[in-house]
Amino acid sequence: MNENNESRILIDAFKVEVKKKLPIWLKAKEDELKDFLDELEDHIWDKSSELAEGVDPQVMHVREAIRLMGNPRKIAKEFRTRGTPKFFVTEELWPWYYRSLIFSGIVSILVTMITMAFKLGKGDPAGAIVGDAFWEMFVGFAFAFAAITLLFVQLSYHGFLPEDFKRMAEEEIKPHAKKPKKKRPKKPKTVLPTSGSYLFEGIVGLVLGGVLIFYPFANINEPFMTNFMVGFPEWLKLVGGVFVIGGIIRFSQALIGKRLRLQQMFLVLHIIPTSLNLALFLRLLFNPNLIQVALQNRFVDANIPLIVKTIVIIGAVLSILGMFGELAKIAKLEVKGFTYTEIKYEKRIDVK
Amino acid sequence: MFRNIKTYREGALIEDEQIKSYVESFESELLRGISTLSALSIIQRHPDEGIYGYQLLKELEQETGRTLIIEEGTLYPILRKLERDELVVSERKDSGGRPRKYYKLTTKGTELYQHMVGFFSKLLEAITPLMDIEIKLPEKKFIYCPNCTNKIPQEAEVRFCNICGLNIEGLSK
Known part of the structure; x- marks a missing residue:
């Protein structure tokens, strides 16, 4: 050599x-x-x-x-x-650390709520379901806590700073950068719907819930209901109750305005009525007698089980998506606040 | 700096592992900021052509009489950090048949350097009574901003400190 x-x-x-x-x-x-x-x-x-x-x-x-x-x-x-030591996670990464913990806590609550909704829908005993739910939440969060803590300790040890995440994200975007376009002023986007729309949702929830609970049109439909829909009025009352709870939460959100933590807390709370709604929808699927017999008697030729099944599945999927939507709003609020402009895009189109 | 002590007598205090490690760690902490400042001092002497790492270390050793020695490999992470913080810019150029990375101060780097030197000078001056050392700052040539210690040449026609914005008009000219 x-x-x-x-x-x-x-x-x-x-x-x-x-x-x-x-x-x-x-x-x-x-x-x-x-x-x-x-x-x-x-x-x-x-x-x-x-x-x-x-x-x-x-x-x-x-x-x-x-x-x-x-x-x-x-x-x-x-x-x-790089980074100022604070326990085992640096001060710079600390906000990201606790945000990740909060977020994982909410995800674990959400997943537990969905599981709970399915069990309730099946008709399992409520006591056992609630007990299981707490245990599942605890185990889920404990695992997430351990994993997130390990990750952030490692990142701190390697001198990772929040701007590195940003830089890495920007580098990911670069190859797909679009051709320069004429600059147009961007209207700031809002993470949450306006107070007005929350107020509207709140009023709709309260009115609809009230109607389903007190059932003012009972006298018109009573013979039909008593003959064919055993248990269905109770189901409607429960749905009404859930609408009322959802309405109260939305109403409160409209009153709270731009108070970040309170809005986030109410978004988490709103997951509860949504998951109850999911449970009630699933109840229809697991207990078809609630509605199918009555409808089959009225529409003899229709494939009622299939129609109900389809509606319930669509309803369940929408409810789950709704819950994840709330989760996304909580995360966006944490990262971007109430309004944001697409600054990255604005910057990219400046490049010649 | 500690690596300059190549030999010591048996039984000397520095022979003790705990003391040795303490002294090393103390010197390394103290030198961290000073190394950055010294590297910037050398870079600002080459505003046009810039300077590459090896040359920078050579100048640093000569200027400080081999008292301030940055371990060769550790200079480059310092330069990277300065570049990331936009205090210096780099450019690859051919020199002596080999491409080398030349560093130059940015405008922001030049301004911050004056502030850092000012702060360091005033700090040294302030601690002199504690340590029985004597330091005389060139106050006839420079004004040290009373608010942020920025070092401003006396002949510069400036009314306000470019770091903190304090009105320095009329200060010891």
Whole structure:
């Protein structure tokens, strides 16, 4: 093996060692990583030439230059000194950490609510369902807590800062950047519906719920109801009750206005009536006698079980999507506040 | 700096592993900020052509009489951080048959550098009575902003400190 090859192998091995020790955020940026390692190599060659005193550097000079560069771990450590220590997670990542915990807590509540809705719909005993729900929530959150804490401790150790997430996200967007377009002023988008629409939803919920509970048209339909729809009025009353709860929550949201934490709390609370609605819809699916017998008697030729099944499935899917929608709103509120403009897009179209 | 102590007598205090580790860690903490400031000082001397890492280390060693030594490999993460913070810009240029990365101060870097030097100078001056050392700042050549310690040349025709905006008109000219 000639001197040049051996020197090359030594330098490459050093670069590999440094690369191994570097934090993930730097390794993720391939161009910057390559540039950094190349710069280290340039330095090694410069130093080797100096040590060789004017002649071509030999392996021993390269070896000495590499030794003088210092320990790869120490070089990499310089990148990890970013961030102010706060317990095991840096102060800069702390808001992201607790937001992630809150978010995972809400997700675990949401998943438990959906599971609960299915069990209630099937007609399992309520006591057991609630007991299970608390246990499931606890286990779900405990796992999420452990995973998120481990992740953030690692990210803090590697000197990750919030702007690295942003930078990485921007780099992801770049290849798909659109052609420059004529700049048009953007209207700020709102994360939440306006107070007016919440007020409307609240009033609709209260009125509809009231109608279903007190049933003012009972005298018209009474003979029909008593003959064919055993249990259906109770089901309607329950649906009405859920509408009223949802309406009260929406009404409160309209009154709260732009109070971030309260809005988020009520968005979480709104998951409860939505999941109850889901349970009631599923009740129709698991207990077809509630509605099918009556409808089959009126529409003899129709495939009532299939129609009910389809409606229930659509209703259930919409309810679940609604719950995830609330979750998305909570997250958006946390990240963007009540209104935001698509700044990234504005910036991108500025590039010539 | 500690790596300059190549030998020590048997039984010397520095032989104790705990003391050695304490001194190393103390010096490393103290040098962290000073290394950045010193690197910026060298870079600002090359406003037109810029300077590459190896050359920077050489100048630093010469200027400080080999007292301030940045471990060679650790200079580059410092330069990366300065670049990320937009205090310096870099450009790859051919020099001596090899492409090298040259660093130059940005306008923001130049302004912040003056502030950092001002702060460091005033800090040193302030702690002199505690340590029985003497430091004389060139107050005839520079004004040190009383609000933010920014270092401003006396001959500069400026009314306001460019860092904090304090009206410095009439201050010791």
